[in-house]
Amino acid sequence: MSRGEGAGMLTESLMALAAAGGTAVVQAAGTEAWGSVRGGVVRMFRRRPDQEDAVDRDLHRTALLHASDDAEATSRQVSLWEEHFSALLGDEDDRVRQPAEAELRRLVSLVPGVADRYPELNIHGNTYNKSPTQHGNYNHQEINYGSDE
Structure with a gap:
């Protein structure tokens, strides 16, 4: 699988994670x-x-990059890693994809401020079994997903 392959199947949350x-x-x-x-x-x-x-080669390049103030090179490296991670998170094999997702979430949490820049990381495949109803006026909206009966 090439680096960008599988990325089209990613949810918004997984794209944000990559x-x-x-x-x-x-x-x-x-x-x-x-x-x-x-x-x-x-x-x-x-x-x-x-x-x-x-x-391994890209990790070496990224390590060298920190000494420069080249914003364009930094942006290219971010995109490169995003492609790597998108391919991994788009893998059809659960034995590859699931541990990669867990590890990537852990890595993102190690770098202060990164997770805060991606609010989509807190969305996890919400599924509702009931049709929502919405009531309200200009000042207040109430959305109900049915009773729990």
């Missing part, structure tokens, strides 16, 4: 969090041996 992951990896470079973030990324891609060399 974007947050890209931001987290780049922001972690050169900080105390780098060792943990780097190790987590390596663990995530162990189940994708075809990607390990590219991921």
Whole structure:
């Protein structure tokens, strides 16, 4: 599977997670969090041996990037990691996708402020079994999803 493949099947929450992951990896470079973030990324891609060399090379490039003030290069690295993570989160194999999602959420939480920039991370496949009804006026809206009877 190529890097961008599978990304079309991602939910809004998973797309935000991939974007947050890209931001987290780049922001972690050169900080105390780098060792943990780097190790987590390596663990995530162990189940994708075809990607390990590219991921290792990209981790090295990201580590070097922290010394520069090149906003364009930083943006490219964030996009690159977002593509890596989108491909992983779009994998059809639950044994790859589910641990990757859990690990990526953990990595994002290691880099202060990243999760706050992606409110979609708090949406988790809401499902309602009842049809909603909406009542209200200009000052107040009430949405009900039926009784629990």
